[in-house]
Amino acid sequence: MITYxxxxxxxxxxxxxxxxxxxxxxxxxxxEKQQQGFVTVKHTLEILEKxxxxxxxxxxxxxxxxxxxxxxMTKEFSDDIEVLxxxxxxxxxxxxxxxxxxxxxxxxxxxFRKQGVFRGxxxxxxxxxxxxxxxxxxxxxxxxxxxxLNAHQAxxxxxxxDYNYQGKTWRIVTLKV
Numbered sequence: 001m002i003t004y005x006x007x008x009x010x011x012x013x014x015x016x017x018x019x020x021x022x023x024x025x026x027x028x029x030x031x032e033k034q035q036q037g038f039v040t041v042k043h044t045l046e047i048l049e050k051x052x053x054x055x056x057x058x059x060x061x062x063x064x065x066x067x068x069x070x071x072x073m074t075k076e077f078s079d080d081i082e083v084l085x086x087x088x089x090x091x092x093x094x095x096x097x098x099x100x101x102x103x104x105x106x107x108x109x110x111x112f113r114k115q116g117v118f119r120g121x122x123x124x125x126x127x128x129x130x131x132x133x134x135x136x137x138x139x140x141x142x143x144x145x146x147x148x149l150n151a152h153q154a155x156x157x158x159x160x161x162d163y164n165y166q167g168k169t170w171r172i173v174t175l176k177v
Contacts, residue, residue: 137177
């Protein structure tokens with residue numbers, strides 16, 4: 001049975017990094033990228049720990065193994081990850097809510113896709129992470145990642161803006177909590 005929770009240990013953060021590494025854009029074939037989607041940002045254990053201390057991440061586990069994650073990133077991290085700086089600039093231009101959280105990355109183990117884990121991670125995040133602290137979840141998606149675009153749209157994310165940065169087009173999407 002898949003269970004959802006907040007991150008509580010360094011071991012869980014290490015498992016997030018292992019799952020992330022398998023699904024990084026540069027580690028997948030073109031066919032895998034198109035059919036399964038991909039993640040773009042490569043985090044370090046240090047930054048995941050800092051983000052966790054500010055706001056725990058959401059994880060899906062099966063038999064004590066992390067099989068999915070949604071990273072929580074508060075505004076305070078807007079300058080900490082180079083590739084995400086342009087996203088925060090765009091968010092600050094448009095998002096009027098002062099109490100939003102950025103979902104910094106979501107990823108599901110290949111063996112657990114199409115089983116509701118994506119929706120389960122966001123449902124847990126809305127109920128248990130955001131609680132009364134945040135009224136909006138914001139994230140960005142590479143427009144080449146059609147799998148992620150479709151998945152976010154299917155659970156109610158709304159398009160906010162598309163922007164270009166270093167030859168890539170990104171879409172910022174939001175979900176009311």
